[in-house]
Amino acid sequence: MELVLLMENYRTPSAEMRDLGPKGHGSFATQFIPRGTVIATFGGTASTQHGLRRYPAERVSRSIQVETDLFFVGPVKREPGDSINHSCEPNCGMRNATQVAAMRDIQIGEELTFDYAMSDMAAYDEFECSCGAPLCRRRVTCLDWKSPTLQAKYEGFFSPYIEREINAVRLARPLKKNEVERLMSAYDTDPIGALTSALRVVTGHHRAPWEHLASLLPMKVRKKLLDGETSALDLLAAELNETRTVSRD
Numbered sequence: 052m053e054l055v056l057l058m059e060n061y062r063t064p065s066a067e068m069r070d071l072g073p074k075g076h077g078s079f080a081t082q083f084i085p086r087g088t089v090i091a092t093f094g095g096t097a098s099t100q101h102g103l104r105r106y107p108a109e110r111v112s113r114s115i116q117v118e119t120d121l122f123f124v125g126p127v128k129r130e131p132g133d134s135i136n137h138s139c140e141p142n143c144g145m146r147n148a149t150q151v152a153a154m155r156d157i158q159i160g161e162e163l164t165f166d167y168a169m170s171d172m173a174a175y176d177e178f179e180c181s182c183g184a185p186l187c188r189r190r191v192t193c194l195d196w197k198s199p200t201l202q203a204k205y206e207g208f209f210s211p212y213i214e215r216e217i218n219a220v221r222l223a224r225p226l227k228k229n230e231v232e233r234l235m236s237a238y239d240t241d242p243i244g245a246l247t248s249a250l251r252v253v254t255g256h257h258r259a260p261w262e263h264l265a266s267l268l269p270m271k272v273r274k275k276l277l278d279g280e281t282s283a284l285d286l287l288a289a290e291l292n293e294t295r296t297v298s299r300d
């Protein structure tokens with residue numbers, strides 16, 4: 052009879068889970084794993100950040116952030132794929148939002164790890180780190196992806212939504228004089244269109260739709276916009292004008 056296992060996560064058969072006592076569980080290579088091999092793929096139950104409060108903390112600690120406001124919550128019971136630990140000196144990285152791949156060749160007996168800075172941008176799983184690496188940052192936070200050192204070290208191994216944020220920070224720039232003039236002249240007839248163009252420039256999110264750009268705005272402006280208050284558009288236009296440095300071409 053064929054044994055069917057219903058799993059929400061995948062972990063390479065070239066590794067085994069080991070009990071690490073007070074440090075939880077870890078996955079260790081039982082065979083040589085060549086660089087580039089996918090060692091885990093995460094599934095789980097989709098949730099917004101707000102929705103995470105419905106789940107027990109232990110399950111949330113086995114979750115992964117896959118988009119700005121989307122998480123895959125770990126399965127009810129721990130699966131082998133849930134036991135890929137964080138390390139500040141990892142041997143694996145994100146291939147995409149849900150897959151972890153070997154960043155280098157991994158020898159038998161090595162623990163499979165990735166750096167949570169590669170996948171997490173929300174403060175749902177911050178902790179004191181005891182990975183033991185010489186370069187351990189001691190505390191792992193949701194802002195670690197902003198570190199230029201880590202950005203250089205993990206280039207090509209960030210989750211796509213974080214890579215998008217990193218690129219946006221690089222591309223963001225103040226509006227030029229002619230762009231402010233265009234914004235002001237188009238604002239009366241097409242305020243959303245005008246502000247979309249302006250926000251794409253100042254945030255660096257060049258392909259983002261209006262909804263995403265609005266989500267990057269200060270809460271007081273966003274709330275008014277979502278409530279359909281036209282005064283929010285005036286507030287925003289004023290903010291772009293007053294608080295951003297306007298450079299001359």
Ligand SMILES: [Zn+2]
Nearest residue numbers: 139180182187
């Ligand atoms: Zn560490």
